[in-house]
Amino acid sequence: MIKRVFSCTVIAAAAFTQIAEAAPKIVVSIKPVHSIVSALTKNVVTPELLMKGIQSPHSATLKPGQAETLQNADIVVWVGPGLEQFLIQPITTVATKARVIELSSLLEGEEKGHDHDSEHGHKDEHKDDHGDDHGDGHEDHGNIHIWLDPQSVLELVTPVTQQLIEADPDNAAVYEENSARLKKELITLDSTLSTKLEGIKNKPFLTYHDAYSPFVEHYGLSNTASIAVDDHRKPSAAHLKKLQSITLKQNITCLFTEPQFNTAWLKSVWPESALKYAELDPLGSSIDAGPDQYGQLMHNLADSLSNCLTSK
Numbered sequence: 001m002i003k004r005v006f007s008c009t010v011i012a013a014a015a016f017t018q019i020a021e022a023a024p025k026i027v028v029s030i031k032p033v034h035s036i037v038s039a040l041t042k043n044v045v046t047p048e049l050l051m052k053g054i055q056s057p058h059s060a061t062l063k064p065g066q067a068e069t070l071q072n073a074d075i076v077v078w079v080g081p082g083l084e085q086f087l088i089q090p091i092t093t094v095a096t097k098a099r100v101i102e103l104s105s106l107l108e109g110e111e112k113g114h115d116h117d118s119e120h121g122h123k124d125e126h127k128d129d130h131g132d133d134h135g136d137g138h139e140d141h142g143n144i145h146i147w148l149d150p151q152s153v154l155e156l157v158t159p160v161t162q163q164l165i166e167a168d169p170d171n172a173a174v175y176e177e178n179s180a181r182l183k184k185e186l187i188t189l190d191s192t193l194s195t196k197l198e199g200i201k202n203k204p205f206l207t208y209h210d211a212y213s214p215f216v217e218h219y220g221l222s223n224t225a226s227i228a229v230d231d232h233r234k235p236s237a238a239h240l241k242k243l244q245s246i247t248l249k250q251n252i253t254c255l256f257t258e259p260q261f262n263t264a265w266l267k268s269v270w271p272e273s274a275l276k277y278a279e280l281d282p283l284g285s286s287i288d289a290g291p292d293q294y295g296q297l298m299h300n301l302a303d304s305l306s307n308c309l310t311s312k
């Protein structure tokens with residue numbers, strides 16, 4: 001009997017070692033996506049984050065260390081060519097042995113095949129809440145900052161899990177379990193944020209770069225305009241003049257800057273006596289990387305918006 005228990009333990013230990021060895025090397029471009037993938041690969045492997053620190057993916061360049069990381073990757077997860085432009089070439093020329101998971105194209109695929117019966121229970125609720133304001137909340141897939149809409153993230157969980165299972169079938173059961181847990185967490189996160197943002201729906205505000213329409217449209221907020229329309233370049237004088245007039249007409253009280261962009265110059269256009277300045281970080285750069293980073297980042301956005309827009 002004792003002998004039998006012992007041999008079972010040995011077999012289990014051997015199986016565990018095998019799983020650990022077989023786990024794929026996963027590389028993820030930006031922090032919020034790294035967080036989602038970390039949640040899906042929990043108890044299998046910790047993915048590597050490519051873009052560390054405070055940097056905008058729009059203007060990043062590939063460093064030698066990052067090239068090496070890509071070269072050794074079995075799986076690379078990125079948003080797509082509309083966001084991490086610095087990865088377009090290396091994805092094919094450097095990450096040669098990797099399976100590439102491109103989230104923006106998975107989302108487009110999902111859109112074409114629209115299945116209203118399975119994953120979309122929540123969306124129907126959402127539709128009821130906001131009526132005709134913005135249809136089913138899906139016009140916005142043109143905006144590449146797709147992680148800022150938790151409904152889009154929820155839609156990505158199944159296809160990304162499928163890819164992980166194809167690449168690493170030995171750990172299929174763990175991925176499935178993680179996938180089910182993440183879906184529940186995302187649904188809870190979404191409803192908590194809805195409640196948090198309820199009171200600021202009709203309060204217009206300015207943002208620095210055009211990242212937030214997925215978030216704004218999903219939660220029915222009133223973002224009036226972005227200062228840098230071309231993602232990270234300084235806007236024209238004409239555009240600024242137009243925004244100044246909008247600010248006055250609509251009685252805008254808050255302007256949200258971002259840690260990824262130098263925006264000190266804005267204070268010569270809108271002095272602090274005219275507008276309150278607050279910060280939004282669409283990447284959650286200062287939050288520790290890991291499975292909880294995404295939820296924290298989304299809470300931070302909601303808190304920052306709500307703090308500034310409700311303060312006198």
Ligand SMILES: [Zn+2]
Pocket residue numbers: 058145209210211231
């Ligand atoms: Zn952006």
